[in-house]
Amino acid sequence: MGRLSVNLCGIELDNPIIPASGTFGYGYEFAELYDINVLGSFSCKGTTLQPRFGNKTPRIAEAPSGMLNSVGLQNPGVDAVISEELPKLAECFRKPMIANVSGFSIEEYAAVCEKLGKEPQVGWLEVNISCPNVHGGGMSFGTDPEMAAAVTKAVKAVTNKPVIMKLSPNVTDITAVARACEDAGADGLSLINTLMAMRIDLRTRKPLLANVTGGLSGPAVFPVALRMVWQVTHAVSIPVIGMGGISCAEDVLEMMMAGAAAVEIGAANLTDPFVCPKIIAELPAVMDRYGINELRDLK
Amino acid sequence: MMKQQIFTIIENKPLTGSMYRLRLGGNTSAITAPGQFVNIKLDGKFLRRPISVCDRSGSMLTLIYKTVGSGTEQLSRMKKGEQLDLLTGLGNGYNLTPSGDRPLLIGGGAGVPPLFGLADELLSKGCKVTAILGFNTAEEIFYADEFRMLGAETYITTVDGSAGIKGFVTDAMKDLDYTYFYTCGPEPMLKAVYRAAKTDGQFSFEKRMGCGFGACMGCSCRTISGSKRICKEGPVLEKGEILWED
Numbered sequence: 001m002g003r004l005s006v007n008l009c010g011i012e013l014d015n016p017i018i019p020a021s022g023t024f025g026y027g028y029e030f031a032e033l034y035d036i037n038v039l040g041s042f043s044c045k046g047t048t049l050q051p052r053f054g055n056k057t058p059r060i061a062e063a064p065s066g067m068l069n070s071v072g073l074q075n076p077g078v079d080a081v082i083s084e085e086l087p088k089l090a091e092c093f094r095k096p097m098i099a100n101v102s103g104f105s106i107e108e109y110a111a112v113c114e115k116l117g118k119e120p121q122v123g124w125l126e127v128n129i130s131c132p133n134v135h136g137g138g139m140s141f142g143t144d145p146e147m148a149a150a151v152t153k154a155v156k157a158v159t160n161k162p163v164i165m166k167l168s169p170n171v172t173d174i175t176a177v178a179r180a181c182e183d184a185g186a187d188g189l190s191l192i193n194t195l196m197a198m199r200i201d202l203r204t205r206k207p208l209l210a211n212v213t214g215g216l217s218g219p220a221v222f223p224v225a226l227r228m229v230w231q232v233t234h235a236v237s238i239p240v241i242g243m244g245g246i247s248c249a250e251d252v253l254e255m256m257m258a259g260a261a262a263v264e265i266g267a268a269n270l271t272d273p274f275v276c277p278k279i280i281a282e283l284p285a286v287m288d289r290y291g292i293n294e295l296r297d298l299k
Numbered sequence: 300m301m302k303q304q305i306f307t308i309i310e311n312k313p314l315t316g317s318m319y320r321l322r323l324g325g326n327t328s329a330i331t332a333p334g335q336f337v338n339i340k341l342d343g344k345f346l347r348r349p350i351s352v353c354d355r356s357g358s359m360l361t362l363i364y365k366t367v368g369s370g371t372e373q374l375s376r377m378k379k380g381e382q383l384d385l386l387t388g389l390g391n392g393y394n395l396t397p398s399g400d401r402p403l404l405i406g407g408g409a410g411v412p413p414l415f416g417l418a419d420e421l422l423s424k425g426c427k428v429t430a431i432l433g434f435n436t437a438e439e440i441f442y443a444d445e446f447r448m449l450g451a452e453t454y455i456t457t458v459d460g461s462a463g464i465k466g467f468v469t470d471a472m473k474d475l476d477y478t479y480f481y482t483c484g485p486e487p488m489l490k491a492v493y494r495a496a497k498t499d500g501q502f503s504f505e506k507r508m509g510c511g512f513g514a515c516m517g518c519s520c521r522t523i524s525g526s527k528r529i530c531k532e533g534p535v536l537e538k539g540e541i542l543w544e545d
Contacts, residue, residue: 033301
């Protein structure tokens with residue numbers, strides 16, 4: 001085990017750096033830029049039962065120290081992911097991946113998790129009950145503890161792989177949802193998804209995003225994410241993946257000091273496609289600066 | 300293959316009230332076709348700014364951009380000698396193969412620049428190139444002389460009739476004979492060209508982007524052959540695959 005290795009729900013990671021869902025596709029396109037086996041793991045594009053084109057464009061807007069997106073879970077559907085995307089990934093990634101799953105009903109979450117859970121490349125299922133950009137699904141499951149628990153139970157019943165519930169920050173008390181997921185059998189939690197936000201175009205006086213609202217991510221949300229990770233890790237005993245605006249090795253250490261077992265890097269991949277390998281390379285020196293021998297010691 | 304490169308500003312000067320020419324020195328090896336774009340990191344801005352490549356020769360890259368907001372305005376204030384972080388070699392670019400011997404290039408406003416590098420390459424290939432450059436007024440015209448100096452037969456249209464042919468680019472297309480066309484400009488113009496065109500052709504599209512290299516799905520569009528990312532499978536689409544939204 002190296003200085004950077006961590007454990008996520010019983011699986012060893014060489015390092016805690018995981019590109020976040022929706023910023024890394026199904027991985028293989030980034031493999032053209034660098035060897036993605038340097039990563040701890042990565043979380044694939046949110047996958048649903050049926051193919052989805054997503055929302056109308058514009059889907060992207062600038063924000064101070066961040067960005068808004070309203071992509072709306074564009075993906076080819078779970079069957080095409082299994083038949084077309086995962087084989088391409090297998091050619092360039094040897095480690096277990098995180099399969100990110102979304103749905104519009106409890107049955108859909110279970111159906112997609114059952115299919116992806118059988119894939120040998122999948123190490124964990126990350127169940128997104130927090131997408132702010134779709135109606136009648138996504139975040140509505142993550143803002144009500146009972147609904148979050150129901151999705152957790154349904155997914156746990158169809159797979160033996162570790163189930164990580166991805167939580168929304170758009171709630172009054174994130175620890176209530178976190179505890180409900182833990183009580184329902186979740187093996188881990190990941191947080192935060194994006195914060196609901198909007199921008200208006202001064203010239204047209206209309207919302208910049210076709211979907212009107214979108215999710216805010218990037219460095220602007222880091223302190224909010226850190227606070228929520230701290231609250232959740234003090235409320236539950238299952239491992240937590242911390243994410244939200246992480247863009248450098250120092251942010252990784254701060255997030256792990258808040259209790260995160262590993263971290264996901266999202267928006268930063270979009271402005272610097274090489275940010276993840278850079279952070280991994282920088283971590284040892286930054287750990288030395290703060291007297292950290294092994295990342296595991298931060299827990 | 301996309302590359303991340305540092306470029307040094309050689310020139311950054313206004314061509315008209317809102318169009319600027321930015322000349323950069325650096326490694327241009329990732330750029331493989333006219334119509335590709337670069338994505339520029341600006342201090343204090345989170346998202347990069349995608350700008351189409353006008354021309355490149357050796358280690359010099361020419362971009363012509365319009366100031367449309369605080370990012371491009373910030374870019375317009377940068378000086379010779381300052382450095383910029385660019386992602387280069389983005390997008391598919393124009394395919395020269397189907398051009399025939401008499402291709403027509405149709406550009407509107409800020410859509411004119413990528414056609415310049417394309418004209419240069421088509422002329423080198425031995426084509427007889429005709430260009431229609433459309434603007435709103437005479438004050439907005441740029442690069443007409445540059446297209447002529449390259450050797451392209453160049454027509455200017457202005458909406459108010461203050462220079463060239465009065466009207467839209469499609470008014471100039473009517474009487475021309477061509478084997479194929481390439482176009483770039485605002486979407487209403489692209490739609491009009493689509494309806495007016497007598498041959499097959501290629502369209503370059505503009506959309507708000509997150510990453511510019513295919514990761515975020517921010518700039519997707521529907522086509523006959525399924526959804527495509529304007530930044531990755533585009534920005535150039537063939538006439539036969541376009542599905543106009545609404």
